[in-house]
Amino acid sequence: MKTADSETRTTLRQDLAVNWRGVKHIVKLDRWLWLWVAAFSAVTAAAPFVPVYFSARLLGELLGNQNRERLLLFGCLLVSLTFLVSILKDALWEAADLHFQALNFAQRREVDQAVLTADYEQLENPQLHLKKQLLDDSYSFNGGGLFQLAYQVGVALRCLFLLLYSVFFLLPIFQASPAGAAAAHPLIASPLLPALFLLALVGVSAYTVFADLRYNRGQYSQFSTCMWSNRFGNYYLNQLAGDYQVGKDIRLFGEQPLIQSAIDQMAQTLGRAMTNLSSLQGWCFGSIDTLTALLTGAVYLLAGARALAGLLPVDALVQTAAGIGQFCFAVSLGFGTLVYMRLNTQYLRPYFDFIDFPQSMYKGTIPVEKRDDGEYEIAFEHVSFRYPGSDQWAIKDLSLRLKVGKKLAVVGRNGSGKTTFIKLLCRLYDPTEGRILLNGIDIQKYDYREYLSLFSVVFQDFKLFSFPCAQNVAASVRWDKKAVRRCLEDAGMGDWLDRVPLGIETPLYKNFDDSGVEISGGEAQKIAIARALYKDAPFIVLDEPTAALDPLSEAEIYRRFDALTSEKTAVYISHRLSSCRFCQDIAVFDRGQLVERGPHRELLAKGGQYARLWEAQAQYYRDGPEGDSPPSKPDF
Numbered sequence: 015m016k017t018a019d020s021e022t023r024t025t026l027r028q029d030l031a032v033n034w035r036g037v038k039h040i041v042k043l044d045r046w047l048w049l050w051v052a053a054f055s056a057v058t059a060a061a062p063f064v065p066v067y068f069s070a071r072l073l074g075e076l077l078g079n080q081n082r083e084r085l086l087l088f089g090c091l092l093v094s095l096t097f098l099v100s101i102l103k104d105a106l107w108e109a110a111d112l113h114f115q116a117l118n119f120a121q122r123r124e125v126d127q128a129v130l131t132a133d134y135e136q137l138e139n140p141q142l143h144l145k146k147q148l149l150d151d152s153y154s155f156n157g158g159g160l161f162q163l164a165y166q167v168g169v170a171l172r173c174l175f176l177l178l179y180s181v182f183f184l185l186p187i188f189q190a191s192p193a194g195a196a197a198a199h200p201l202i203a204s205p206l207l208p209a210l211f212l213l214a215l216v217g218v219s220a221y222t223v224f225a226d227l228r229y230n231r232g233q234y235s236q237f238s239t240c241m242w243s244n245r246f247g248n249y250y251l252n253q254l255a256g257d258y259q260v261g262k263d264i265r266l267f268g269e270q271p272l273i274q275s276a277i278d279q280m281a282q283t284l285g286r287a288m289t290n291l292s293s294l295q296g297w298c299f300g301s302i303d304t305l306t307a308l309l310t311g312a313v314y315l316l317a318g319a320r321a322l323a324g325l326l327p328v329d330a331l332v333q334t335a336a337g338i339g340q341f342c343f344a345v346s347l348g349f350g351t352l353v354y355m356r357l358n359t360q361y362l363r364p365y366f367d368f369i370d371f372p373q374s375m376y377k378g379t380i381p382v383e384k385r386d387d388g389e390y391e392i393a394f395e396h397v398s399f400r401y402p403g404s405d406q407w408a409i410k411d412l413s414l415r416l417k418v419g420k421k422l423a424v425v426g427r428n429g430s431g432k433t434t435f436i437k438l439l440c441r442l443y444d445p446t447e448g449r450i451l452l453n454g455i456d457i458q459k460y461d462y463r464e465y466l467s468l469f470s471v472v473f474q475d476f477k478l479f480s481f482p483c484a485q486n487v488a489a490s491v492r493w494d495k496k497a498v499r500r501c502l503e504d505a506g507m508g509d510w511l512d513r514v515p516l517g518i519e520t521p522l523y524k525n526f527d528d529s530g531v532e533i534s535g536g537e538a539q540k541i542a543i544a545r546a547l548y549k550d551a552p553f554i555v556l557d558e559p560t561a562a563l564d565p566l567s568e569a570e571i572y573r574r575f576d577a578l579t580s581e582k583t584a585v586y587i588s589h590r591l592s593s594c595r596f597c598q599d600i601a602v603f604d605r606g607q608l609v610e611r612g613p614h615r616e617l618l619a620k621g622g623q624y625a626r627l628w629e630a631q632a633q634y635y636r637d638g639p640e641g642d643s644p645p646s647k648p649d650f
């Protein structure tokens with residue numbers, strides 16, 4: 015992925031292409047939006063002209079013939095049409111705004127969806143988080159991306175309509191003056207003056223583009239400065255400061271000043287960026303406004319002088335004055351909009367990068383054969399793996415076969431590669447070298463979703479969500495009541511279910527619901543086990559599944575483990591070697607390699623790594639007088 019900075023150097027052609035893609039993409043997300051935007055723009059642009067047009071006619075009639083019927087007609091049209099346009103404008107804005115909000119939601123949803131379905135490996139890629147932060151910040155900073163494009167196209171359309179209407183209003187000033195009056199005032203009547211006005215307009219427009227560009231570049235650079243601060247800010251403010259789970263560590267270790275200083279630092283960076291931006295804004299927009307005001311004033315002067323000299327009727331003067339104002343406004347706004355649209359590609363591009371994000375895991379197409387007999391065999395063939403960005407092998411030349419319907423325990427010291435082995439098995443990562451086969455076929459060739467459906471996993475760092483308990487167990491908004499209850503009971507949560515008032519519908523945690531319950535670490539682990547049982551997949555993988563369980567609950571899980579996993583192929587990781595004994599097969603990992611494999615007694619008799627691990631732990635359980643000092647430095 016490119017960095018946010020490299021996004022700025024693009025050609026006009028590329029920027030046009032991205033904007034055009036954005037326009038088409040908006041049609042895909044909401045095909046009616048452009049219709050509402052066009053209607054709103056046309057009516058909004060007409061709003062300032064309607065009262066001026068009829069006021070001018072009214073004034074002309076008052077100063078001229080004073081025909082009562084015409085006066086009445088113009089008066090009625092002035093009031094009714096001004097009222098109608100104003101109502102129509104508001105109604106159209108309400109309708110367009112609904113579509114804008116829906117678009118805003120749709121673009122955020124697409125980005126969230128892309129993050130949720132990105133290859134797991136990409137979640138470790140800091141560039142992905144940086145781009146996500148860029149998009150999140152751009153939404154709050156200026157609604158960047160598709161939303162900003164839709165808005166700016168709306169403004170551009172409004173400018174086009176304004177120009178159209180104001181050219182019509184300005185026609186009188188370009189009309190040739192009556193010959194006699196022109197001869198009496200050759201300077202004021204000179205056709206050179208409107209030409210000069212046009213020339214000055216071109217100059218002011220060019221300056222508008224320059225100043226807008228300057229402001230937008232400055233805005234983007236301040237914005238980039240803030241991005242890291244925002245990311246840290248989000249982490250400290252949203253994920254740490256308010257998190258119930260983290261709260262105890264913060265309090266007990268007195269970490270408030272540490273966190274507060276990070277928050278203060280972020281606030282200072284943001285404050286500096288905002289000050290810089292405000293002064294740049296004042297300078298850029300102040301100078302544009304001054305030049306536009308000078309130009310408008312000069313043209314008013316010309317129109318006034320022509321009116322005084324009898325070269326321009328009073329009603330035409332009123333009309334021209336309004337035309338001048340709107341024309342200058344449209345030119346300045348229009349160029350500003352084009353600049354914004356170009357700079358908005360800095361947010362559009364990462365947005366499209368996100369939704370086009372390559373998903374290499376999803377390339378396989380072969381459906382996984384659905385077997386009632388559960389005869390799925392997995393084979394690792396010379397598999398080696400390095401985590402992205404790491405030069406260390408987490409797994410090195412691993413060859414291993416999972417025997418169908420058998421229980422395999424995986425043991426080894428911290429960092430020996432046990433969890434990595436599971437991640438490769440479940441295809442959260444692909445091997446760097448070697449291959450993994452399911453029933454003789456490389457797992458990369460299978461449809462990814464179908465392959466994932468073969469595994470029920472409880473990771474040691476499993477996560478439950480602030481949803482009702484049943485939704486957590488079923489991992490879905492719909493659930494089978496009986497099955498949820500049975501799985502929870504099998505995982506040892508029967509008592510808990512009887513205690514909580516809402517049963518399986520009890521919300522977990524109190525984040526969103528007063529009736530939510532806080533659960534202990536062991537209870538959470540049991541719910542995670544119930545979730546794995548509910549999935550009822552042919553492979554069940556438990557990574558430290560009982561680490562948080564009390565001895566009775568642990569004993570109960572082991573007692574029922576065979577029944578719970580019945581015909582399934584089970585992989586079981588644990589540091590409590592006593593709990594691995596019920597597996598027929600034990601694999602011992604060391605520094606990413608499989609160093610021993612066999613049943614408990616055989617491995618003990620071998621006197622190798624397994625025996626050493628076993629011995630280190632067994633010392634704790636040997637009888638000794640109470641208060642004995644612990645055995646010297648167990649390293650497992």
Ligand SMILES: Nc1ncnc2c1ncn2[C@@H]1O[C@H](COP(=O)(O)OP(=O)(O)OP(=O)(O)O)[C@@H](O)[C@H]1O
Nearest residue numbers: 138401404408426427428429430431432433434435
């Ligand atoms: N996301 C990651 N990025 C880089 N290296 C990693 C990552 N996860 C693990 N590692 C490294 O890979 C090696 C194997 O880690 P792994 O988590 O598989 O060990 P483990 O045997 O499960 O350890 P434990 O018993 O502590 O859970 C370790 O050296 C670890 O530092």
